[in-house]
Amino acid sequence: MIKGLYEAHLPVSHLERSIEFYKNLGLKFAWRDENTAFFWIEEERSWIGLWEGKEHQTPYHPSMRHIAFEVSYADLKVSLEWLQSLGVEPVPFGRRTSLEPFVRPQQGNASVYFNDLDGNSLELMCYVHVPDELKHLTDKLSLEEWENLIQKKE
Structure with missing residues (x-):
């Protein structure tokens, strides 16, 4: 349906x-x-x-005033440079202080956040293949941490 x-x-x-x-x-x-x-x-x-x-x-709440746009993993890797080229500043997610894109292994996705001119939350997000043995991880990992972890598994 x-x-x-x-x-x-x-x-x-x-x-x-x-x-x-x-x-x-x-x-x-x-x-x-x-x-x-x-x-x-x-x-x-x-x-x-x-x-x-x-x-x-x-007031912003994740259930209101938020949209996530799907991108490729390769595009997410260069998203900070792309946003900067547009004059758009990324923002940290939740309690994170880093602006860098990050991976949520348990959810199988990766994101970077920014706001529009009115403070609406916008997200660039992609799917990430997570090996079964890593699906239990609940920490948010930087792309570098994620790629290092995946290389160790190979």
């Missing part, structure tokens, strides 16, 4: 400014009206809607 995610939405304070920010991320503009703009994440498959209004003042 369910085949994927069709759309997600974020509140923004200034639509024109936000349109430029999301274009700068490389998302393809789909359409807009007076207070709303949509961008394709995967053309003809999924998109993100930006809604101008006071809702951008809603």
Whole structure:
């Protein structure tokens, strides 16, 4: 029945400014009206809607005002440089102090976080193959730590 995610939405304070920010991320503009703009994440498959209004003042919580974009592992490895080239600063996740991408072995994914102009939480995320004997690990590992661990297993 369910085949994927069709759309997600974020509140923004200034639509024109936000349109430029999301274009700068490389998302393809789909359409807009007076207070709303949509961008394709995967053309003809999924998109993100930006809604101008006071809702951008809603305090952040992971269940609201957050979107994770899928990237490849290779792209995640260069994500800090890519973000910097766009003038976007990464932010630490949770209690972490490092801005570096990290792996969650127990979940089989890796991420780096940044915010849009209104403090909406954005994430670049990829799947990571985790050998069965490492799936019990709950610590978040830097990409370097992860790759060293995987090399030892080979």
